Amino acid sequence: MKFLDEWRMFKQLISSAEQVWTQIATSPRGKVVYTxxxxxxxxxxxQYNTKRKISRIFRRYWGKQxxxxxxxxxxxxxxxxxxCIPYGRVPTFPCIVQSIQVKANRPNQRVVAAILVGGEQKTRVDYRLIRAGETDAFTIMKRSGREGDVRYRPLAAAVQTLPKPAAKPVPKPMPKPILHPAAKPEARSTKKTKGKGKKKLLKTP
Incomplete structure (x- = not known):
């Protein structure tokens, strides 16, 4: 009975957690007021007009990060x-838990695999849930598949790719100092002209 109750609890927790982002993103009912x-x-x-309010709602299910x-x-x-939030259509994400499986059961920690459906999509997601004590609620600390989901996409994944192409053009301006040695032939040419001038003077009676 305890296992069944926990299974139902995880199913409800994950289903609610997966829908909370869309709940806020689709909450405005007014017209566009700013561009x-x-x-x-x-x-x-x-009810969502400050980041603190939104954070409190998310923290019911998700960890701080x-x-x-x-x-x-x-x-x-x-x-x-x-x-304000960008105005427009929000895509439908798979949020409904079709099936769930507890893969690891440790004191105050669970690893759960869930099959999510919705919007003609179906995906498998792994979750790591942690609680402070036996009487506390579980919180989702990790979620797989973040890179492919706009809701959970980490910033680091995009930032790390930016410096790589930018680093290649840096050495290209370096050939500029070569212009300094080019001044030497000019100096030689002046010496030659002076030399020719001296020879003419010597030939002159």
Whole structure:
């Protein structure tokens, strides 16, 4: 009975956790009020109008690091004193737990594999859940498949790829100092002209 209760708890936890980002991203019901650099923004409703409020909602299910990543991927922007979000259609993500399996069972820690469905998609995701004590709720600390999901995409994955192509053109300007030795032939040419001038003077009676 305890195992069955825990299985149901994990299923509900993961299902709610996977839907919370979309819940906030699709919450605005008003019209576009601001356009910045070609992107339309609309204010969030009062229950989500600060990052602290959003963080508290995410922290019900997710650890601190994943919470910060999810907030960043909402692409929030404060305009005229209002916390806004890009206006537009939010894609449908697989969020409903079809099946679940506990792969590792340790004191106050579980590794769970879940099959998620939704939006004509189906995917397998592994979760690492941790709790402080036996009476505390579990929190999702790690999630697989983050790179392919806009909600959980880590910033480091994009930043690390940027310096590599930029580093190649740096050595190209180095040949410029070669221009200095080129001045020597000019000096030689002046000596030659002076020499020719002396010979003419010697030949002159």
């Amino acid at each position: 910045v650099n070609g992107v339309d923004y609309t204010p969030l409703p009062d 994943l919470t910060e990543t999810m907030i960043r991927n909402l692409q929030l922007r404060t305009l005229k004193g209002k916390l």
